[in-house]
Amino acid sequence: IPLMSKNESWKFPAGFWWGVASAAFQVEGAVKAEGRGPSIWDALLHRVEGYTVANQTGDITDNQYYLYKQDIARIAALGVKTYSFSISWSRVFPFGNGPVNELALAHYDDVINTCIEYGVEPSVTLYHWDLPLNLQNTYGGWLGPQIVDDFVAYAKVVFGRYGNRVARWFTVNEPIVFCDNYPLPDNYFTNTSIPKVQQPYWCGHHVILAHANAYHLAKSMGINGTVSFKTNGGYKIPLTNSSEDAIAVQRAWDFNEGWFANPIFLTGDYPQYLKEFVSGFLPEFTDAEKSLINGSADIFAHDAYTSQFYMAPDSGIAACTSNTSNPLYPSCANTTYTYTTADGGWNVGPAADPLSPWLHKATDWVPLFLHYIQDTWKPTGGIAVTEFGFAEPFEVLKTIKADILFDPIRSSYYREYMEAILIAISEGVDVKGTLAWSIVDNLEWNSGFQVKFGMQYVNLTTQERAYKASFFEYVNAFKLYGTDPVTPHFVSS
Ligand code: GBH
Numbered sequence: 422i423p424l425m426s427k428n429e430s431w432k433f434p435a436g437f438w439w440g441v442a443s444a445a446f447q448v449e450g451a452v453k454a455e456g457r458g459p460s461i462w463d464a465l466l467h468r469v470e471g472y473t474v475a476n477q478t479g480d481i482t483d484n485q486y487y488l489y490k491q492d493i494a495r496i497a498a499l500g501v502k503t504y505s506f507s508i509s510w511s512r513v514f515p516f517g518n519g520p521v522n523e524l525a526l527a528h529y530d531d532v533i534n535t536c537i538e539y540g541v542e543p544s545v546t547l548y549h550w551d552l553p554l555n556l557q558n559t560y561g562g563w564l565g566p567q568i569v570d571d572f573v574a575y576a577k578v579v580f581g582r583y584g585n586r587v588a589r590w591f592t593v594n595e596p597i598v599f600c601d602n603y604p605l606p607d608n609y610f611t612n613t614s615i616p617k618v619q620q621p622y623w624c625g626h627h628v629i630l631a632h633a634n635a636y637h638l639a640k641s642m643g644i645n646g647t648v649s650f651k652t653n654g655g656y657k658i659p660l661t662n663s664s665e666d667a668i669a670v671q672r673a674w675d676f677n678e679g680w681f682a683n684p685i686f687l688t689g690d691y692p693q694y695l696k697e698f699v700s701g702f703l704p705e706f707t708d709a710e711k712s713l714i715n716g717s718a719d720i721f722a723h724d725a726y727t728s729q730f731y732m733a734p735d736s737g738i739a740a741c742t743s744n745t746s747n748p749l750y751p752s753c754a755n756t757t758y759t760y761t762t763a764d765g766g767w768n769v770g771p772a773a774d775p776l777s778p779w780l781h782k783a784t785d786w787v788p789l790f791l792h793y794i795q796d797t798w799k800p801t802g803g804i805a806v807t808e809f810g811f812a813e814p815f816e817v818l819k820t821i822k823a824d825i826l827f828d829p830i831r832s833s834y835y836r837e838y839m840e841a842i843l844i845a846i847s848e849g850v851d852v853k854g855t856l857a858w859s860i861v862d863n864l865e866w867n868s869g870f871q872v873k874f875g876m877q878y879v880n881l882t883t884q885e886r887a888y889k890a891s892f893f894e895y896v897n898a899f900k901l902y903g904t905d906p907v908t909p910h911f912v913s914s
Contacts, residue, residue, distance in 0.1 A: 424603075425898060438594075440542070449484035450484040451766050456530065458517070459555075460554055466478040477851065479864050488884060489532050494539060505544035518555075546571070546591040546825075562624075571782075576639070585644070588646050589648075619702045635686040642878070648718070654789035659730070660764065665732070670758075685714060685715070689710070726858075739756040780812065803808070806855045810859065826887055829890075857895050861876070
């Protein structure tokens with residue numbers, strides 16, 4: 422594998438933060454420990470046959486609920502600056518609202534203090550998809566307006582307890598995924614009368630309101646650390662230079678990033694095209710809500726893994742009035758554009774049923790992507806790439822018989838991606854930080870444990886961790902180009 426090349430005009434500015442990320446449900450396990458209440462993902466994986474590839478569950482995963490000290494020590498030993506993890510809402514509030522579980526608060530106290538002791542800044546996400554099951558069952562979860570108050574009450578407890586020790590906060594992770602891409606099975610969770618095609622927009626509406634209210638609460642409580650919102654999506658490339666494809670690309674931005682980023686960064690309101698196309702049932706913000714929402718993020722935090730080529734749909738744009746044919750995407754989005762990944766000449770990630778191979782090593786588009794975000798949403802506090810990663814394709818793992826430590830394509834993904842960020846920075850894009858996904862191999866939602874996004878391999882029988890080559894590739898970028906030194910921390914026990 423070629424090493425990262427030295428280029429004199431590249432530099433990460435002082436204060437650039439970099440680290441690794443995870444999410445509670447994907448790594449913690451211990452789902453019944455110390456008063457944790459069930460989340461919708463416990464229910465999905467236990468009760469819906471085939472929801473993960475081999476009916477795997479989140480019961481144990483990486484057991485990080487118990488092994489966090491080792492996990493923090495292992496990243497500190499490589500000089501990683503920040504660990505970004507999520508708090509499990511149903512640990513803190515086993516019913517989602519109501520009584521607070523002191524054991525859970527004490528647990529995250531210790532996780533945060535351990536990070537600090539090891540010289541690793543804690544970064545915390547409040548919601549990474551693991552909704553307390555009770556809220557789903559009583560009022561339809563994100564479809565019910567009461568979610569806004571319940572989320573803010575949860576945020577208040579967490580901010581109050583840890584607000585003096587967390588370097589950066591993320592309220593909600595990738596709402597498109599839980600509002601649209603991964604909808605709950607039909608008729609499985611009840612208590613909503615909202616028609617399916619409308620559900621993504623009500624979910625998104627409540628997400629934006631919950632976020633904006635939590636943002637202002639954090640500011641009024643005077644907590645330390647930035648507060649942001651995590652959007653996600655790939656770079657959108659027109660398939661041809663036709664005007665139809667240019668329009669398709671614009672619609673794709675509006676329907677994905679713009680759905681959340683326009684309200685939060687531009688106008689307090691949805692993109693104009695969304696308002697026109699989702700006509701009749703796009704929820705509306707009041708003027709007071711618009712001013713609350715506009716400007717409610719300190720950083721543009723975006724998860725960007727890959728890219729796609731967009732084109733106008735063959736059949737023309739269909740009216741968005743009823744449910745669309747693809748059950749995976751109930752929203753109106755795929756009636757207004759379509760996309761392919763076939764033309765990039767990219768390495769493809771692992772294909773694991775039931776997921777299509779969505780992941781491509783499309784790092785060549787990253788500088789343009791970062792320019793696009795800066796030019797379009799003009800975030801005053803800069804941009805952070807809060808998740809990026811690649812799972813080594815199964816064929817490669819088979820050939821080299823080392824599913825684990827030697828991950829050549831993933832290594833080149835990280836090297837090229839970091840080079841692309843350095844190029845963007847040298848061209849004037851204000852990139853503040855990066856979080857590699859993920860600290861360890863973990864439960865990849867409905868792909869289970871087959872798809873491995875970890876910087877470290879995990880033996881799921883012994884729970885032993887091992888650094889992969891790609892982890893060193895990532896750290897090396899900061900050794901070569903960092904203004905701040907990479908400082909490993911060791912703590913004697
Ligand atoms: C992130 O989402 C998640 O935040 C994280 O929890 C996850 O482990 C990580 O990515 C790796 O996947 O089946 O073709 O319709 C990234 C965005 C959105 C990518 C849903 C996969 C399904 C694509 N993801 N998408 S497809």
